Amino acid sequence: MSxxxxxxxxxxxxxxxxxxxxxTKVPPTLHTPLMSGANAISGISIVGxxxxxxxxxxxxxxxxxxxxxxxxxxxxxxxxxxxxRMLRMFRRDGEAS
Amino acid sequence: xGTNELIIQLAYLxxxxxxxxGLKRLSSxxxxxxGNMLAAIAMLLAIVVTLLDESILTFEWIIAGMIxxxxxxxxxxxxxxxxxxxxxxxxxxxxxxxxxxxxxAAEFLRFQIGGAPAPSLDAAIAIMAGxxxxxxxxxxxxxxxxxxxxxxxxxxxxxxxQQVVNGLIFVAILAAMTLLVVAPASGPGSGVAPELVYYGLxxxxxxxxxxxxxxxxxxxxxxxxxxxxxxxxxAASAAGFALNNNVLIISGALVGASGLILTRIxxxxxxxxxxxxxxxxxxQAPDSDASSGEKRTKADVNSVGAEDVAxxxxxxTRVVIVPGYGLAVAQAQHKLRELADQLEARGVQVRYAIHPxxxxxxxxxxxxxxxxxxxxxxxYEIEDVNPDIQAVDACLVVGANDTVNPAARDDPASVxxxxxxxxxxxxxxxxxxxxxxxxxxxxxxNELFYARNSMMYFGDAADSIAKIVEEVKQL
Numbered sequence: 110m111s112x113x114x115x116x117x118x119x120x121x122x123x124x125x126x127x128x129x130x131x132x133t134k135v136p137p138t139l140h141t142p143l144m145s146g147a148n149a150i151s152g153i154s155i156v157g158x159x160x161x162x163x164x165x166x167x168x169x170x171x172x173x174x175x176x177x178x179x180x181x182x183x184x185x186x187x188x189x190x191x192x193x194r195m196l197r198m199f200r201r202d203g204e205a206s
Numbered sequence: 207x208g209t210n211e212l213i214i215q216l217a218y219l220x221x222x223x224x225x226x227x228g229l230k231r232l233s234s235x236x237x238x239x240x241g242n243m244l245a246a247i248a249m250l251l252a253i254v255v256t257l258l259d260e261s262i263l264t265f266e267w268i269i270a271g272m273i274x275x276x277x278x279x280x281x282x283x284x285x286x287x288x289x290x291x292x293x294x295x296x297x298x299x300x301x302x303x304x305x306x307x308x309x310x311a312a313e314f315l316r317f318q319i320g321g322a323p324a325p326s327l328d329a330a331i332a333i334m335a336g337x338x339x340x341x342x343x344x345x346x347x348x349x350x351x352x353x354x355x356x357x358x359x360x361x362x363x364x365x366x367x368q369q370v371v372n373g374l375i376f377v378a379i380l381a382a383m384t385l386l387v388v389a390p391a392s393g394p395g396s397g398v399a400p401e402l403v404y405y406g407l408x409x410x411x412x413x414x415x416x417x418x419x420x421x422x423x424x425x426x427x428x429x430x431x432x433x434x435x436x437x438x439x440x441a442a443s444a445a446g447f448a449l450n451n452n453v454l455i456i457s458g459a460l461v462g463a464s465g466l467i468l469t470r471i472x473x474x475x476x477x478x479x480x481x482x483x484x485x486x487x488x489x490q491a492p493d494s495d496a497s498s499g500e501k502r503t504k505a506d507v508n509s510v511g512a513e514d515v516a517x518x519x520x521x522x523t524r525v526v527i528v529p530g531y532g533l534a535v536a537q538a539q540h541k542l543r544e545l546a547d548q549l550e551a552r553g554v555q556v557r558y559a560i561h562p563x564x565x566x567x568x569x570x571x572x573x574x575x576x577x578x579x580x581x582x583x584x585x586y587e588i589e590d591v592n593p594d595i596q597a598v599d600a601c602l603v604v605g606a607n608d609t610v611n612p613a614a615r616d617d618p619a620s621v622x623x624x625x626x627x628x629x630x631x632x633x634x635x636x637x638x639x640x641x642x643x644x645x646x647x648x649x650x651x652n653e654l655f656y657a658r659n660s661m662m663y664f665g666d667a668a669d670s671i672a673k674i675v676e677e678v679k680q681l
Binding site for chain 1: 222225226228229230232233234235236238239241242243245246249252253256257259261262263264265267268270271272274275276278279280282283284286288291294295298299301302304305306308309311312315316319320326328431432435438439441442443445446447449450451452453454455456457458459460461462463464465466467468471560562567568569570572573576577579581582583584585587
């Protein structure tokens, strides 16, 4: 096992703990926006997809990369937009809508 | 590390920090919208700095992909109805899983076909794990979408030896993964080409995703959607391990944690284990002889009309509304708000009791009611409503069934025994709006309908509420 992977595992485990700490505090009323927002964040694989689509190593990789870019972009753009649309609707008692 | 690379890494760190801060702001509805924007900015930052990567030589494919994906995503986000949010989230989950899986595929094939240097053992394991999780998330999410949209039956689909078949497929997948990790470049004459084994791995994982979700019934979808949400994060993390990219690992882990927390909350709210939800094929149509005793009909219940309900609600002091999936089906949230407004204008205190698994995804009811402009300060969790529910004059149950079934509390032999419920039967009166006496998802009869302090108002929830509103206005 190389040192790099060990560092990666550290990062992963600590990020999981951070996630548990932060997300436990989200109230049930926001669970749907939490889900769609978290969903948009999981579109971060777009970072890998972009590089593959731009490698210029032949049609196969361009196609795989581009399909991945399309899928990830739908996830990212759609996810953040729909979360915003939902969160705009939440209001306290007496607040103007 | 060159300057360019350093800038990219620091920007990734910044975007990971912004993701965490964004999620942190989701802890209150007042700051949640800014939190979401912060996360979106973090994503934009990550995308922009990635485009600085020196290994990107052509931009045509990238631009085309982003435009197509952006248009599809934006259109879906604008057009989706709030009642359809669960299937929307399911389908987005699926795309996230697909993207992560394809990143793994490209890494594998670059070495196998493209002549790139062999991935390290760690990277190879990560590629295989990412492929498996990504593909299962993709096909599983599409089935979940189909079930929620009504394209695939909401009933659990079961067949003989189901677990054995799933188990065998899983073992075959593990064998293929091991083979590809241990001997990625088997020389000529070693039989099957590794890329064919890899394609087989994809096919197996896609089939597994389908088979894992079809035996799960409609009302268990909150658990499935949460779990797939978690998987989509873990798939991104796996891609991060393969690419040795920390922002992928961190973001994926955050989403993985979020999905796991929601999964646990949903399971607890049904008093069932995750294994029972996934493998239990819960909610199958029960055997005819299983339902105990005589068949009861509408004659056995106190069936009332709009006028009676209006009288009861309008002259009450405290009313608790309990919404369920039927509210979403009937799209009755706006009518319900109108009724609540009428009652409040008469001085009635109106609260909503939200069961965690009401609807088809965590928080489904809250979003529907928010759409109808109900302030979230009127929404209560069941622990906040149950203790003084005897003092409530009337509970109005709209399209909920299992979540208000007293059998969960009283009958240890019931399949839903131990599930927390809204104890509407302990209120002074209870009105149930429902189409028929048919049992809820769990397939158990609901004693509540026959209780002495219960009234049944049969019909479509939206129609029924509209009629009640008219009657209240005339009082």
